[in-house]
Amino acid sequence: MSTRIAFLKGHGTENDFVIVPDPENALDLPPAAVAALCDRRAGLGGDGLLHVVRSAAHPEAREMAAEAEWFMDYRNGDGSVAEMCGNGVRVFARYLQRAGYAVAGDLAVATRGGVKRVHLAKNGDVTIGMGRALLPEGDVEVSVGERSWPARNVNMGNPHAVAFVADLAHAGDLYAPPSHTPAGAYPDGVNVEFVVDRGPGHVAMRVHERGSGETRSCGTGACAVAVAAARRDGADPAVTGTPATYTVDVPGGTLVITERPDGEIEMTGPAVIVAEGEFDSAWLEGVLA
Numbered sequence: 001m002s003t004r005i006a007f008l009k010g011h012g013t014e015n016d017f018v019i020v021p022d023p024e025n026a027l028d029l030p031p032a033a034v035a036a037l038c039d040r041r042a043g044l045g046g047d048g049l050l051h052v053v054r055s056a057a058h059p060e061a062r063e064m065a066a067e068a069e070w071f072m073d074y075r076n077g078d079g080s081v082a083e084m085c086g087n088g089v090r091v092f093a094r095y096l097q098r099a100g101y102a103v104a105g106d107l108a109v110a111t112r113g114g115v116k117r118v119h120l121a122k123n124g125d126v127t128i129g130m131g132r133a134l135l136p137e138g139d140v141e142v143s144v145g146e147r148s149w150p151a152r153n154v155n156m157g158n159p160h161a162v163a164f165v166a167d168l169a170h171a172g173d174l175y176a177p178p179s180h181t182p183a184g185a186y187p188d189g190v191n192v193e194f195v196v197d198r199g200p201g202h203v204a205m206r207v208h209e210r211g212s213g214e215t216r217s218c219g220t221g222a223c224a225v226a227v228a229a230a231r232r233d234g235a236d237p238a239v240t241g242t243p244a245t246y247t248v249d250v251p252g253g254t255l256v257i258t259e260r261p262d263g264e265i266e267m268t269g270p271a272v273i274v275a276e277g278e279f280d281s282a283w284l285e286g287v288l289a
Ligand SMILES: N[C@@H](CCC[C@H](N)C(=O)O)C(=O)O
Pocket: 015, 048, 076, 081, 082, 083, 084, 085, 086, 087, 088, 158, 159, 191, 209, 210, 211, 212, 217, 218, 219, 220, 221
């Protein structure tokens, strides 16, 4: 028998998500189902999917339940699982507010990258405590077509390679993953950011997201870019003792990233819910059959 399954659609700086509320973790969402829902022609369409589950009801989140009632079970558009999604957390928090599970102010969200502290401001912005970046040794080179650039490894819970380029157009078509050397540098894949300067403390980026292709924004990617830019600019907060703030323009808007001397990173940007509806479980079963 077919049933109606509720969903919403939202975005943060145009990094867009299908949101599936499932408080008791009753739905089966294998990778093929997620990919079908995120398909922009035959499905609902999104860079990724936010499966909204009570932490206590999800085996990966139970131990965070005392700190954060809700778990963001994030999936990329191809159905793969990722450790963290910065824009996703903002949109997730906006959904909790809309559904009456949270009010403006502070809340905690459980993710595979740990519990994230979120502030829902009255002006529509959402700020997230993104934690600290890791800067693994062993820089790489990334290539698109005939062009190659050195890139810096930055881990924001998920892996990023950040390349400073002369012109964002040089990155060409970013739907397919850029190649990298050494070839084994990222056994689980990598998100790749291409960055240009716009002024002091101000950069612009494009991104290829692992599991989604080129997207119009990536929150963890913008943080990785700010961290790499601060090291390049001699503004590493751990060295200067002063917070470093970068405005990061993405194709879908602007994010503001601040890294404090203790390494903690905060990201601020908008988060919007744009639609709410239902899909037919029979459609999804048909796609999966
Ligand atoms: N869009 C996200 C990142 C989503 C996960 C990423 N594609 C990965 O596989 O690591 C963000 O806003 O951070």
